[in-house]
Amino acid sequence: PSSLREVTVEVPNITWDDIGGLSNVKEELRESVELPLLKPEVFKRLGIRAAKGFLLYGPPGVGKTLLAKAVANESNANFISVKGPEVLSKWVGESEKAVREIFKKAKQVAPTIVFLDEIDAIAPRRGSFGDSGVTERMVNQLLTSMDGIEVLQGVVVLAATNRPDIIDSGLLRAGRFDKIIYIPPPDVESRVKILEVHTKPMPLAKDVNLRMLAENTDGYVGADLENLCREAGMMAYRKNPEANLVSQKDFLDAMKNIKPSVDEEVLKFY
Numbered sequence: 718p719s720s721l722r723e724v725t726v727e728v729p730n731i732t733w734d735d736i737g738g739l740s741n742v743k744e745e746l747r748e749s750v751e752l753p754l755l756k757p758e759v760f761k762r763l764g765i766r767a768a769k770g771f772l773l774y775g776p777p778g779v780g781k782t783l784l785a786k787a788v789a790n791e792s793n794a795n796f797i798s799v800k801g802p803e804v805l806s807k808w809v810g811e812s813e814k815a816v817r818e819i820f821k822k823a824k825q826v827a828p829t830i831v832f833l834d835e836i837d838a839i840a841p842r843r844g845s846f847g848d849s850g851v852t853e854r855m856v857n858q859l860l861t862s863m864d865g866i867e868v869l870q871g872v873v874v875l876a877a878t879n880r881p882d883i884i885d886s887g888l889l890r891a892g893r894f895d896k897i898i899y900i901p902p903p904d905v906e907s908r909v910k911i912l913e914v915h916t917k918p919m920p921l922a923k924d925v926n927l928r929m930l931a932e933n934t935d936g937y938v939g940a941d942l943e944n945l946c947r948e949a950g951m952m953a954y955r956k957n958p959e960a961n962l963v964s965q966k967d968f969l970d971a972m973k974n975i976k977p978s979v980d981e982e983v984l985k986f987y
């Protein structure tokens with residue numbers, strides 16, 4: 718299939734309220750992505766350039782994709798999501814063309830947020846630059862494509878990675894990413910907020926204490942907490958197939974099955 722047909726445009730329905738915690742990151746993205754897309758005249762009037770490239774980095778499951786989708790939705794922008802490895806495997810020998818077409822499509826349907834997930838697969842790591850030729854050409858195409866976009870024409874690039882070590886690579890050194898933003902694992906307060914998001918549709922028993930659960934889930938990222946809530950619901954069902962409430966005990970039992978994905982070892986990396 719032609720690579721153009723592979724570029725799918727979506728309109729996400731994630732809102733800022735679906736993201737627990739990360740209030741400073743949300744604030745930053747509102748001001749530097751949402752504002753220029755919704756009110757480009759502010760930037761024209763003040764004679765300032767809006768940032769067009771953002772790199773979000775942090776451990777898996779902390780909400781990087783969620784943030785990109787929310788910023789697209791809240792900016793009334795289209796969303797084109799491309800995973801680094803997909804580009805590499807699907808378009809062997811056509812990677813540069815793929816990158817060009819992603820940006821062409823983005824301009825056609827602007828305003829658009831282009832989300833490059835797992836960008837580390839595209840951007841070569843230090844020392845390996847030029848190893849394959851394919852990645853080098855692709856990075857060059859990406860740089861050229863990024864140079865060719867204008868926020869005032871409504872295209873903004875958000876990239877995400879779990880690999881902070883690529884921050885050193887040619888792609889980032891070249892200065893195309895105006896802002897590099899760390900997305901940390903949630904602290905206690907953020908975990909309360911995330912638990913609130915994911916328990917919202919759940920019928921909770923009176924004894925459920927989200928703060929206490931938050932205090933006991935150090936190392937759980939957003940994705941872990943979402944799994945924990947689902948598992949708590951399943952616990953309630955397993956104990957009683959007719960259950961219509963989920964209790965604190967169900968959450969505590971669920972914690973035996975759903976473990977935190979972040980520990981000291983992982984964090985050393987960031």
Ligand code: ATP
Binds near residue numbers: 780941
């Ligand atoms: P990866 O690097 O693995 O792609 P990610 O950082 O992009 O991870 P997401 O895909 O955004 O993480 O998160 C996975 C799921 O975890 C989300 O769909 C959401 O349900 C939940 N989640 C993660 N972070 C949060 C958060 N801050 N608030 C609410 N839910 C969250």
